[in-house]
């Protein structure tokens with residue numbers, strides 16, 4: 001059976017020309033995990049990344065024609081819904097007998113609707129899909145029936161779908177082989193301009209899931225499972241030795257959730273000598289770090305930490321069940337500064353219940369804690385989150401056109417899909433632009449950035465970033 005897994009283009013018109021240069025080109029880890037697992041079981045799955053390789057729909061038609069694939073898997077996040085559907089339609093147009101399977105955040109949260117809505121989609125995989133995909137191939141080869149494959153929704157006939165039993169999550173992540181990066185063109189990948197210090201900088205995940213309950217988050221209450229320390233070391237070593245990685249971006253939801261494991265991992269990195277070859281950053285929560293831990297992380301090569309701050313008043317962060325306090329957040333940024341670790345704060349404009357004054361308080365709080373990098377996105381209730389259900393129940397969702405579920409609308413013509421307290425879209429969009437400009441165009445921030453320029457690539461990245469901001473933003477989410 002010929003199998004291809006496709007990452008659609010992330011570009012649905014939000015990108016301006018400059019955005020392409022500053023936006024991220026992240027390895028499609030989800031597809032690599034699946035393809036590697038399939039190939040370990042005797043298949044020969046390929047991965048096509050339309051975003052990184054700049055493949056247009058026309059070129060994709062050619063590739064599908066040439067490849068004669070029996071099975072096409074397509075990744076789907078909410079914000080790239082249309083592009084994913086576009087890929088599915090091309091697959092069916094080239095060969096109506098091709099089995100088209102979608103997976104990822106969006107179909108995992110709305111599997112039935114996704115299969116029902118789209119004639120070109122045969123099956124949606126719910127949640128983690130390595131084993132599901134393998135079993136689907138078994139079903140296509142008539143070794144089992146579709147109804148026996150757990151964790152899917154499949155079309156029986158137009159308009160009728162069947163959802164199978166839920167699939168239990170694999171607890172030991174080492175069950176999955178290390179994603180085979182030879183399936184993609186690694187030289188094409190690099191993070192957003194403000195996200196790296198040295199290139200090549202590649203991404204990795206060492207855990208999956210998060211037990212916290214933030215109302216806006218698509219991975220809330222999803223447990224927590226880990227790769228073993230030994231396996232993480234093996235994967236870092238491979239990225240360094242085989243692909244020349246100088247920096248690694250750990251994209252776990254909450255990297256330091258298990259303090260003991262974080263220390264064990266840092267010790268193992270140091271013992272292996274990898275801390276002398278590669279630096280790394282991670283995303284975590286403010287309540288999950290302390291001075292001793294951060295010192296250890298720094299010793300092991302950690303150069304940056306990202307925190308979801310979200311709002312600048314206690315009322316705002318309580319409203320989204322962040323389960324944190326402004327004091328804890330301030331302390332976390334202080335600790336990182338003390339140790340010499342760069343920080344990035346994620347903030348949201350227009351949180352539920354917010355007024356313009358609240359948003360101004362968020363901007364002021366960002367300036368007060370003063371991370372090295374601040375990201376201000378517009379609060380967007382994604383389907384499948386608690387926030388979406390709450391605002392939908394109140395009749396406040398203005399559009400279910402998923403293309404409009406963008407968090408950077410301050411830099412586009414689109415109206416917001418939802419605003420708190422019936423606030424005006426334009427007011428919120430203006431606040432997003434104001435937040436970025438107020439934060440970055442401060443003399444002390446500009447001075448600090450300029451004094452950190454010690455090589456040409458860094459200069460280039462700052463020039464691109466500044467141009468993007470000055471011209472109205474990159475029009476593109478770094479993440």
Ligand code: B12
Nearest residue numbers: 026030073074077078079080103104105128129218477479
């Ligand atoms: C890396 C990342 C990105 C990268 C994507 C890189 C890439 N090429 O894949 C970048 C930086 C580009 C990105 C952008 C955005 N992201 Co993002 N991102 C992530 C992150 C941190 C890690 C994803 C990952 O690799 N996980 C590891 C793999 C192994 O797990 P996985 O992705 O879940 O994949 C498994 C299953 O989902 C499934 N699966 C996934 N794809 C497919 C495809 C097929 C065919 C099948 C069968 C199964 C399947 O099987 C996989 C293996 O088990 C997640 C958070 C998270 N921890 O998952 C958010 C996340 C996916 N992103 C999210 C969001 C909101 C965004 C943005 C909208 C952010 C923004 N502010 O603009 C943009 C959207 C861009 C766009 N136009 O679509 C949300 C998704 C919400 C939603 N409903 O879509 C998440 C879940 C974060 C969150 N907690 O809310 N993101």
Ligand code: SF4
Nearest residue numbers: 210212214217220253
């Ligand atoms: S926002 Fe972060 S802490 Fe909150 S549930 Fe999501 S991953 Fe966990």
